Amino acid sequence: MGRRVICGRVAVILAGIFIMGFLHGEGRAGTGINLVKGQTVYVPTYSFIYCGDRARKLNVTTTLSIRNTDVSNPIRIVSVNYHNSTGALVRDYLKDAAELGPLSSTQFLVGESDLSGGAAPSFIVRWESAKEVNEPLIEAIMIGCASNQGISLVCPSRVIAVDGSAP
Numbered sequence: 001m002g003r004r005v006i007c008g009r010v011a012v013i014l015a016g017i018f019i020m021g022f023l024h025g026e027g028r029a030g031t032g033i034n035l036v037k038g039q040t041v042y043v044p045t046y047s048f049i050y051c052g053d054r055a056r057k058l059n060v061t062t063t064l065s066i067r068n069t070d071v072s073n074p075i076r077i078v079s080v081n082y083h084n085s086t087g088a089l090v091r092d093y094l095k096d097a098a099e100l101g102p103l104s105s106t107q108f109l110v111g112e113s114d115l116s117g118g119a120a121p122s123f124i125v126r127w128e129s130a131k132e133v134n135e136p137l138i139e140a141i142m143i144g145c146a147s148n149q150g151i152s153l154v155c156p157s158r159v160i161a162v163d164g165s166a167p
Contacts, residue, residue: 034135038078038128040161045122045140047115049151058151060144062110064123068100070133075100078126080108085118100127100136112144125157135159 043064048057068075077100080093093108100106110117125138138157144150 035132036135036162037130037132038126038163039135039159041125041127041138041157042160043123043125043138043140043157044120044155045110045117046120046142046153046155047110047117048119049142049144049153051149051151058144058146058149059112059115060142060151060153061112063141063143064108064110064125065105065137065139065141066100066107066125066127067105067137068102068133069135069137070129071102073102073129073131073133075127075129075133075136077106078128079124081124082108082110082117083122083124084116085120090116090121124160128163 045062048059077098082091140155142153
């Protein structure tokens with residue numbers, strides 16, 4: 001076997017090791033699973049969507065979905081706050097923290113006729129856990145329909161603070 005072939009194979013192996021190291025996620029080695037004890041999460045939503053050339057508004061119903069993806073441990077939902085387009089607090093959905101068991105979920109609704117959030121409101125969700133757990137899946141689902149038109153959107157969340165610290 002020639003020297004060029006060996007050098008080429010070594011380069012391919014080294015490139016593979018580099019790529020695997022580059023793609024390596026946080027949490028459990030090589031799994032991409034992120035284990036944390038709490039987070040503050042931002043979830044964008046919409047109250048309505050503009051439709052057609054005349055920019056007609058189609059109001060939507062928003063469902064904030066929080067899913068505990070950990071198979072063994074509960075999480076505590078500390079707060080669920082709904083903010084309007086300018087960032088002002090519109091509604092605090094929780095008076096007391098709520099426990100969400102392993103693999104369970106909960107939802108919070110904003111009705112189709114509720115335009116108190118303006119065009120682009122958002123949720124800020126704070127959660128915590130006694131142990132490190134899999135990150136929950138938090139997203140907003142918006143659905144609206146009028147006559148023969150319908151629209152549905154899903155907005156994923158974004159972590160803005162880790163370990164439940166305030167943003």
